[in-house]
Amino acid sequence: MTMLLDLITGYWWDARDLSNMTRPLYEFLRDQGVSDAGIFVISALLGTLAIISFVGAVAIINIWVERRVVGRMQSRLGPNRLGPFGLLQPIADAIKLMQKEVLQPASAPGWIYTVAPIAFTVPGIAILAVIPWGRNMVLANLDVGLLYILGLSSLAVLSVFMAGYSSNNKYSLFGAMRVIAMLVSYEIPIVAGLLGIVLFAGSMNLQEIVLFQEEHWAFMIMLQPLAFLIYFFSISAELNRTPADIAEAESEIVGGYHTEYSGMKFGLFYAAELINAVAVSAIIATLFLGGWWTYKLDEFIPGWMLLIGKIYGVYFIFVWTRGTLPRFRIDQLLAFAWKWLTPMALINVIVVAAEVLLWNETGWSDWFWIPAIIAINTALCVGLIVFFVKVFAPKFQRFPTRPRFYPGIDVPSLPAVTPPDFARKGGPA
Amino acid sequence: MHSPVLTLVLHLEEVLIVGAALFAIGLYVALSKRNAIGILMGIELMLNAVNITFLGFARMSVSEDPIQGHVFAVFVITVAAAEAAVALALAVAIYKHRETVNIDQIDLLRW
Amino acid sequence: MIDQFGRAGFLLVFAVIFPLIPIVASVALGLFKIRPSKPDPIKDSIYECGMVPIGDAQVRYNVRYYVFGLLFVVFDVEAVFLYPWAVAYVGLGVYAFFEALIFMAILFIGYAYAWRKGAMEWL
């Protein structure tokens, strides 16, 4: 085995790290007299093109993956006509969307209407710049990588508003405002929850966070189970996926903020959702699941393949929740964000700060502290969930406390509905 | 290192002039707009211009502790955010009471 | 450090170009008459469940949206202070821990007030 490793380590065919492949290229270019600036531009372009092609492939493949997996979960077949297993379906969709007639509401402010889907797509792609794909494979090794991700993803809020506003449709604007209220509410647990990771790693650099996990031989999800749960739930709300897809509650607000969009502009919203889902899966895989590092496995399998595998593992869970969970009401979602996730995230920060403090001050070895921290934080996570379910959950009532549909008319709380007992009556007619 | 064909240089003066231009635009917006929210936008523009000059000084001028410029910029951002929150709440409250956010019609204190 | 941002900037430019491609392709198809284009007032009107739209869409919204935005801004600013604290935390000792504890406690007063006043309720 070591002989085999000697045979590839450091050579250009060492595919475990694709930077091995580009280094000879840069050396060749330097010998040809290309300046440092030129090599910088070429390397940046190569990395950018790699990420853009990954995004393009993801946007096309995931349409099929999502529809197919959700179809199987709901005992349907999903797309199965075009090509083997319906694999050509996304291409057919793209062609159809592109040659559809463009319908733009007559009263919509034109440039906002057109810019909104583009602005919605940009953050999801730009986030991928800071994801480390291997030990030397990262496009932009930013020291503020985590805040870069948070800042860019908060820009999506404005593009949602642009779409809803420019559609000039009541349902679109309602949908957009509801989504913005939800997005800003879930931004806080995300920001506060990820602080725990920064405290452990002592850096906002994503590569450093992966190296921390490698050094301490533990995935961050073990050290920070509560932060993982907070992040996972919040981000599935940010992505507008069930259980928090109030953006597209057909029964309430038609199609949400993209009701008025058709053709390729609608297609961009659709593609952007898939790209965002994959970008978020990449963030989860990097922050919580070790990124390219997987317990020595990355010495044999290329780290970027492991990362893509983890990305699709996380993505499968997103599809799973979409395929199985019902939708929450907006007051339930907002109350959950403000009254539960936010305090939990802050408690998590304080607990982690205390742990890191003790870890550094006592000077005991990592072999004591890593298992201890894992035990404490897992107990904290389980305890808080049990506490929530036992004590707190009934407060998130089944009916809104004050349903005021019209000012002046005080509608009393709705009575609790007991479901009809189908078993006794022999089923519905 | 090959000698580049041309070397572009950015001086402190140019950064300060960009900041000044942004500040002048912000001042114009703050002084001339009728809508209270529009005035607030001008103030935010001015605060951004000030941040640009702070960071320009932090980067290029002589200082014992250049991080001070960054600290001040962060505090400016903080104060601006708090100010925006309260000022917009005021605008909303004024609208509720006076049915307008046009400041030339809000003349309660005029004698 | 800045060269890393330069690489991110390259990706940002391409991230803008990427969604522009299908839009431009769609427009080009329209120019070459491959795509149908027969506008009429019904098609260009907005969709409200098949009804003729009543009234203006630009209605006023409730104050509670603003309250959520407000809480969001305040907590976001708090996070901006806490992230550098978290990065510099190791090595600053007990002192740093209690500083942040006081910081969060003061903010928690505001949070408790907002909760008490029902600013986090929807409807």
Add this chain to the structure above:
Amino acid sequence: MIEDNGIVIAFWILSATTIACALMTAAVRELVQAVLFLALTFVGAAGIYICLSADFVAVAQILIYAGAVSVLMTFAVMLTPAADRHNSETIFQAPALVLSGLLLAVIVFVVLDTDWAISDAGAFQTTAASLGEAFLKPYVVPFEVASVLLMVAMIGAIVLTRELEEDDDA
């Protein structure tokens, strides 16, 4: 001074975009469009901060200004009725134009006339950690006062908006 072709080019492109967006904020008649241009101005200013090697302030700018304050502004705009969502000038437009032009001229004159002490210390490699230390050591009082300020802003704004909610519709 900065001697790097890439940074200088990026600085001038970003400055041009930022100032153009700021001018659009001033010129556009519709308030919502003005807010959107303002958000673009914030993003452009963040780019300028990056050129000045202030990475943390730049991402904080995007997170707070472009992500949060502009959203707050859109909320405030949407709270006013459609008839009030214009961005027109008062009669003070001409004096304001003259005054800001004069101010710009004075500042440019002073900037060009002054002999600035330029250091060649070079760029920061990373600012987040040193900012954290600065917050906890020399600037610990402003750090805590900032949290008091945020608390007061939160309470004040809630008090201001709370009384309005009683008679609200939509």
